[in-house]
Amino acid sequence: MKDAARELKDNVAVPFEQARAMPPSVYTSEEFLEQELSHIFSQDWFCVGRASALCNPGDYVTLELAKQPIIVLRDAEGQLKAMSNVCLHRMSTLLEGRGNTRSIVCPYHAWTYNLDGSLRGAPAMTLNVGFCKDSYQLPQVRCEEWLGWVFVTLNAEAPSAASQLSKVEDLIGDYGMETYTETFFETHVWDTNWKVLAENFMESYHLPVCHANTVGALSKLEEMVCPPGEAAFNFHTILKDDTLKIALAHPDNTRLKGERRRMTYLLAIYPSLLITLTPGYFWYLSLHPHGVGQVQISFGGGMSPEFVDDPDAQMHFAHLKSLLDDVNAEDKGCTEKVYRGLCSKAAKPGHLSHLERPNYDFAQYINSRIQNTH
Structure with missing residues (x-):
């Protein structure tokens, strides 16, 4: 059996400009999953x-x-x-x-x-x-x-969540995320590894293809910004046009200025909280492994206070929820195909695009937690 931890260590030892996707063993090894449960999910927030x-x-x-x-x-x-x-x-x-x-x-x-x-x-x-x-x-x-x-x-010694995520507040404090109201919550189980779904969220490189029938046409690769990540999270941003009004700042929103009134943040807070935050709405996934080949998903979302109070709020959100359900169905198909491919003897990781910088940072995070135990 391949040593997934050693393969991952070798995989992340190169600079981003030469980086490849994580090796298949990292997704398919039962032993590696046990290490993730012990040294990631038992230790982090x-x-x-x-x-x-x-x-x-x-x-x-x-x-x-x-x-x-x-x-x-x-x-x-x-x-x-x-x-x-x-x-x-x-x-x-x-x-x-x-x-x-x-x-x-x-x-x-x-x-x-x-x-x-x-x-x-x-x-x-x-x-x-x-x-x-x-x-x-x-x-x-x-x-x-x-x-x-x-x-x-479960870790009595972990630094507080607030201290670890203070840089997130610096990034999106003016959005007032704490005031957004959750209006739906669901749970799902998909037939893929938890990291496949996490990585799928972390990059928008796949949007024009995987989501060709929904948001793909609205996703301009040249407007995606993928900076280096931080110790506890990574993020990238997309600028939205006015096709989906609820994705933009409401006219009553005086907090956001200029380009930020149409800027979407895709936040990946380690290990597995994935947030799409727009000026008008948010949705999120919180992931937990359910064996190597399944992931338990908590899926929720809601609106900013300005849209909650808008007379057309329910119409806006009904349209949004329908769109999110369609996007989820597309993501389910894509990520389950990736896992089936990872289980193939022919699976071999290719080089990453510059739009997959968050995936590289995620691999570095996973490696740091696992290597601390070796």
Whole structure:
């Protein structure tokens, strides 16, 4: 079996002008995936979604992060909290999906926890002389809100998300991303490796071809700007014309000036939060591996406050959501084809275009995390 970590180390050792795509083993190796779970998803901040989706006491969402079941919720005092989603009795998982609850009730024996994770009650435990209700507390998980996003990490030593992403704020602070309202959220599983989908988002080189029937004709390669990335993220920008009005700054938006009123940022926050941010709307993907050949996708989006308050908001957004669904279908087809090709014995990485600079930076990030363990 090929050593994917060694192949990746050799792959990223050249300057960008000579760079190639990552080797197939990086996408198809089960051993490499285990290293990613241990040294990326167990260590870095992972995006759960938007804080506005957890606005009321008892609102919750569940996830598995590096095989660890987690609950993220708004507690009775209005604070965001994250904790283990495993009962402290016989270790059943507790909540599923998303929703609202007054308390956390185990579906196995009805042990019941408060929204802060403390044990409220446990039926038929009075005859066990060693049982003390007050000694039970669901283990807490680090949780932070940043510009409207909710992040969790299993790493007690990780620097704060805000400190790692301060340069993102420098780039897009005038967009007011924290004020955008999420209006849809979905989950999907696609038959491709998580990095294939992440890289697909990171470059717009594929837009004229993969998205020929949707946004391809609106995508001018010569107007795409792909600067070198930063330690915690990369980005590129596209200028939009007035074909899709909701992609531009609303007339009531006085924050953005000049060219920025039609500038779209495509932000890739490591490891796997992918944000398309326009002056009028945003959409995002948050990715987690589901085996080497599948990816779990959280897909959401919404509008800037000016468009939320616009009388034609729903008409604009209905058109946008229909477009995003069509774009997603195209991306699904393209990325699943890439994964099938990566599994071929004939697969060999080619040189990168100058429009794939973010992919090179992403490979450097992956390599840095994996090599730190070797």
